[in-house]
Amino acid sequence: MKICSRCIYDDRTPSISFDSEGVCNYCRQVEKLTETYKTGLPEGEKMLLDILSEVKAEGKGNKYDCVIGVSGGTDSSYLLIKALEWGLKPLAVHYDNTWNSSIASENIRKVTGKLNIDLYTYVVDNKEADDIFKSFLLAGVPEFDASTDIGFVQVLRAAAAKYGIKYILEGHSFIAEGVSPQGKNYFDGKYIADIHKKYGKRKLKTYPNMTFYQFMKWAVVYRQKFIRPLWYIDYSKPLARKILEDTTGWTYYGGHHLENRSTSFLHTIYNPVKFGIDNRNWSLSAEARTGVISRDEALKIYNTPIAQDPELIEYVKKRLELSDKDYEEVMNGPKRSFRDFETYKKRFEKLRPMFFALAKANLVPMSFYLKYCFPIKSDDNNS
Structure with a gap:
């Protein structure tokens, strides 16, 4: 097995390649992003401050000048602190998929309360949420929690439109969190709709799915700008x-994406057991690149089996009304990928030049352009 000389991505990683120095293309992508956004440099901070000046000018006289999505996790919570330091007037927005851990809910309450930041929460009907989650299990695809990601973005953009806000700030850091491999964790609104149509039982009345038309409306008509401040500054997750x-009084929840039960089940049980996918390599590779831990230490952790929580398995069975037999059939059943269902992938690829222009203007995330708008090698498969 060939492993990147800088991070811990190996040749099982989709769309990976290695240069003459043994460095993978994802590490090189991080280098390019660092250069583009001048991450951690005075130039990067100036670039960000210029953007924030636009945010303030656009929101002058309004109660809020930006929306910040919050999950109770480290990055989004910290971004609220930084927003106030920068003199912004944020509205915190949370999409509640009804699977929050008590720690996450308390973290959101503590942070917004302590900072005196208004919180807008959209709660999906729990039966609808569970019906979508169960549909993804029955479909046999790895993206169990995709509906949360899509729903969160749709709620963010809808809240921004409701309050006349043009700027959405997201607490993502490619330095701290890494780069997800192309072909891993793919999802879009059409993918969710198709899987639910095939395997779901309930009519979706409250779930905020995002169609292609809505996606373009937010970007082109409303001109909502999607900013990731942590891409510009020196950011340390431990700090x-x-x-x-x-x-x-915020409390750590034990690991990346573990603040929500659905993401915790995805990362610690469903993907590792059914698909042999261990997404710890994203954050471990990021920590190895930045020297938070050594590469050898990252490999040691990665080669240690993920501890499974029996209580979480029972929680999933109970919520999704799965018998022990049903659960075993799901975990041992056919492995499929997004290629087996309808998606917007080909449309994104066809419109790549347009999305590049939109990404350069911050009207769609640059990470969306890099991950969704390029063809994926046919031999790269999630299953």
């Missing part, structure tokens, strides 16, 4: 946790 703990 952010300490600041949050000291200033707001």
